[in-house]
Amino acid sequence: MIIADGVRPDVLARSIDAGQLPALGALRDEGQLSTITSAFPSVTGPAYAPFLMGRYPGSVGLPGLRWYDRSRRIARLPGHSRSYVGAEMRLVDRDIDRASPTIFELAKPSLGALSVIGRGLRRRERIGQSPSFVARAAATHFRGNVRGWLAIDREVGEEAARRLRTQRMRFAFIALTGIDKTSHAAGQDAQIVLDALRIVDDTVAQIRLDAERDGRWKKMHLWVGSDHGHSQVSEHEDLVALLTGWGYSTLAHPWAFTTSADIAVMVSGNAMTHLYLELEQKTRPWWPALGERWNDLAEKLLSRSSVDLLILPTSPSSCEIRAPGRGSATLTWSESRPLAQIRKATPPSRAWFPTATWALAACLMLVAALSVAWHNRQDRHYLASHPINGSTHEENSEAEIARDNQLMTEVNLEINRKERSPITEYGLSVATDGPAKTRAEARIE
Numbered sequence: 001m002i003i004a005d006g007v008r009p010d011v012l013a014r015s016i017d018a019g020q021l022p023a024l025g026a027l028r029d030e031g032q033l034s035t036i037t038s039a040f041p042s043v044t045g046p047a048y049a050p051f052l053m054g055r056y057p058g059s060v061g062l063p064g065l066r067w068y069d070r071s072r073r074i075a076r077l078p079g080h081s082r083s084y085v086g087a088e089m090r091l092v093d094r095d096i097d098r099a100s101p102t103i104f105e106l107a108k109p110s111l112g113a114l115s116v117i118g119r120g121l122r123r124r125e126r127i128g129q130s131p132s133f134v135a136r137a138a139a140t141h142f143r144g145n146v147r148g149w150l151a152i153d154r155e156v157g158e159e160a161a162r163r164l165r166t167q168r169m170r171f172a173f174i175a176l177t178g179i180d181k182t183s184h185a186a187g188q189d190a191q192i193v194l195d196a197l198r199i200v201d202d203t204v205a206q207i208r209l210d211a212e213r214d215g216r217w218k219k220m221h222l223w224v225g226s227d228h229g230h231s232q233v234s235e236h237e238d239l240v241a242l243l244t245g246w247g248y249s250t251l252a253h254p255w256a257f258t259t260s261a262d263i264a265v266m267v268s269g270n271a272m273t274h275l276y277l278e279l280e281q282k283t284r285p286w287w288p289a290l291g292e293r294w295n296d297l298a299e300k301l302l303s304r305s306s307v308d309l310l311i312l313p314t315s316p317s318s319c320e321i322r323a324p325g326r327g328s329a330t331l332t333w334s335e336s337r338p339l340a341q342i343r344k345a346t347p348p349s350r351a352w353f354p355t356a357t358w359a360l361a362a363c364l365m366l367v368a369a370l371s372v373a374w375h376n377r378q379d380r381h382y383l384a385s386h387p388i389n390g391s392t393h394e395e396n397s398e399a400e401i402a403r404d405n406q407l408m409t410e411v412n413l414e415i416n417r418k419e420r421s422p423i424t425e426y427g428l429s430v431a432t433d434g435p436a437k438t439r440a441e442a443r444i445e
């Protein structure tokens, strides 16, 4: 798996169409090119979690590039905050959920090149973590030398291809960050972004050529993906300065060692910030309880043109989303057992549900009913503007919906019945310190 970090789907498709990326073009023609949705937050590092752990960043312990440790058990220094920008990056593997395996722990031997999450990789299975490499990358970063990042990508791509050619491995994760760096520096349509894309293309071409030569290609899966895209950004609001101006004291990087503050401002990338309130509380307060004291702040933030969305967590599995001029919405989710999207609400039978779950079911049904109503309206609009034969109507017939619902219910039941904890599933031991062990490692010990 190659991460073309930060590439926009339209930039990628356009460059392939123009014949500038022949190896990626061949992959598209033989396979497919799809636009997918990133995780929240869609920032380099945390957004690698779905690729490497199959889970969302927040729930594995990477809520953002920077975060505040309310529990004070993980970030113990005064200020109790983490920043993976810089030296604390090495703490990622220690911070992520020990009960959840990384793909490196499951598919051995593996290779990781510039992978923010690397738990399960031995030192010799990593590219881009030697002290000399880190020193050079840091120098490139601080000099703002964008061409320097391309040289690093070129080197990482060639080294990864060499390892794949000479060593047998089950999985390789190769992150090339040049597209992200150049898009930030020059905008996603700049010539230098195409130069960075060509390095991804050359890396793909080399890996494929080597694998075709020695017969591995038939069994190899090669994926090129991205953790997020890019948008044209012309303005930046300094949230710390804004909050200070409104009279709040803040805890924020780079000097995040303040012992008391009204608000912890934990910035991830330049488009998303977590604001932590009531810092003295060691367990997380949810929005209904925070509203009385903090709703004014929420409203003031929403009045800024820099604020597109405000997400207010209301429970471990729900939040309220407010968008200026576009109203608000409530979102509920379940990560381990995704809710089937039941397409049509039917009143639940009281005999099935204990009273406590009935209320929850009713809420879910309401949400489902709203989405069905919306869906149907969209269909009507679509059908009105695109008169076609009757087959589309058939897809939404009562019988079809009933069959879909039946199928989804069965799938859900099956998943619930079969699901085991990752510890049981993968034979992991619960480590008291350090990374979780795989079955093979535990056996060797």
Ligand SMILES: [Zn+2]
Residues within 6 Å of the ligand: 005, 006, 043, 044, 045, 180, 227, 228
């Ligand atoms: Zn990224």
